[in-house]
Amino acid sequence: xxxxxxxxxxxxxxxxxxxxxxxxxxxxxxxxxxxxxxxxxxxxxxxxxxxxxxxxxxxxxxxxxxxxxxxxxxxxxxxxxxxxxxxxxxxxxxxxxxxxxxxxxxxxxxxxxxxxxxxxxxxxxxxxxxxxxxxxxxxxxxxxxxxxxxxxxxxxxxxxxxxxxxxxxxxxxxxxxxxxxxxxxxxxxxxxxxxxxxxxxxxxxxxxxxxxxxxxxxxxxxxxxxxxxxxxxxxxxxxxxxxxxxxxxxxxxxxxxxxxxxxxxxxxxxxxxxxxxxxxxxxxxxxxxxxxxxxxxxxxxxxxxxxxxxxxxxxxxxxxxxxxxxxxxxxxxxxxxxxxxxxxx
Numbered sequence: 001x002x003x004x005x006x007x008x009x010x011x012x013x014x015x016x017x018x019x020x021x022x023x024x025x026x027x028x029x030x031x032x033x034x035x036x037x038x039x040x041x042x043x044x045x046x047x048x049x050x051x052x053x054x055x056x057x058x059x060x061x062x063x064x065x066x067x068x069x070x071x072x073x074x075x076x077x078x079x080x081x082x083x084x085x086x087x088x089x090x091x092x093x094x095x096x097x098x099x100x101x102x103x104x105x106x107x108x109x110x111x112x113x114x115x116x117x118x119x120x121x122x123x124x125x126x127x128x129x130x131x132x133x134x135x136x137x138x139x140x141x142x143x144x145x146x147x148x149x150x151x152x153x154x155x156x157x158x159x160x161x162x163x164x165x166x167x168x169x170x171x172x173x174x175x176x177x178x179x180x181x182x183x184x185x186x187x188x189x190x191x192x193x194x195x196x197x198x199x200x201x202x203x204x205x206x207x208x209x210x211x212x213x214x215x216x217x218x219x220x221x222x223x224x225x226x227x228x229x230x231x232x233x234x235x236x237x238x239x240x241x242x243x244x245x246x247x248x249x250x251x252x253x254x255x256x257x258x259x260x261x262x263x264x265x266x267x268x269x270x271x272x273x274x275x276x277x278x279x280x281x282x283x284x285x286x287x288x289x290x291x292x293x294x295x296x297x298x299x300x301x302x303x304x305x306x307x308x309x310x311x312x313x314x315x316x317x318x319x320x321x322x323x324x325x326x327x328x329x330x331x332x333x334x335x336x337x338x339x340x341x342x343x344x345x
């Protein structure tokens with residue numbers, strides 16, 4: 001009798017263990033942020049408390065392209081951050097939101113953001129994981145509440161499976177949603193332009209491109225240093241105040257008059273694709289931008305950057321060569337990379 005009882009216990013334990021194991025889910029596939037050769041490490045690890053995984057990346061990708069994150073289902077993150085435009089919004093001065101709303105600033109591209117300590121033109125967001133909250137909840141952008149978004153996601157069986165694969169169970173929370181979006185957007189790296197290939201010894205500049213590189217090095221690299229082509233600082237470049245927007249730039253965040261009309265220095269990478277230019281999209285061509293630096297800088301403004309107090313002398317040949325070089329910063333691989341494209345379903 002005692003022997004039979006022990007056998008029954010062993011069989012019962014076996015069934016319990018088997019059932020427990022059957023309920024476990026495979027561990028997510030670990031990924032590493034691919035830091036290009038010769039690049040500095042990011043100042044902070046945006047994945048320190050959010051381990052980068054293939055499953056998290058794919059969940060973030062699906063969320064990035066899902067219009068259900070907006071109130072009426074018509075606007076996704078990708079609506080304003082288009083892959084063919086290096087994840088900016090080409091040929092539009094401002095982003096388009098629900099109910100014909102518009103953003104208050106030109107849409108910045110979102111590649112190489114793992115190297116940014118602050119986001120937005122004024123640096124008002126200091127952590128990538130909370131960045132999506134601003135456009136998602138803004139009434140002129142996506143106009144939705146987090147509560148409603150979670151209801152939509154929880155009603156979708158595909159999302160339940162993807163959250164389980166990424167985080168170990170089907171619990172769908174705002175924190176997990178934001179972490180997944182971070183894994184996708186934080187992985188978007190632009191580092192395979194012709195410039196990069198030249199630096200790796202895989203290509204050679206033409207004579208005009210080489211001349212333009214010398215112009216850039218002498219006259220642009222102080223604020224747009226290699227390899228990121230931005231120093232991520234905030235500077236006033238002597239643009240006149242845009243009364244229609246009433247935008248004081250970094251001063252709106254710090255409250256310091258010394259930051260009046262200072263905006264984040266954008267990267268020159270993919271600059272060919274990110275027109276129009278400046279925080280208020282006032283310039284539609286790179287020639288107009290160069291012309292501003294040559295002749296239009298308001299040198300009397302108190303906060304105009306000291307490097308620009310005498311403007312920048314660029315003759316016509318230098319202008320042509322500089323434009324030729326800037327085209328070398330376009331990363332065609334980024335534009336065609338299927339990992340960053342809309343998911344199949």
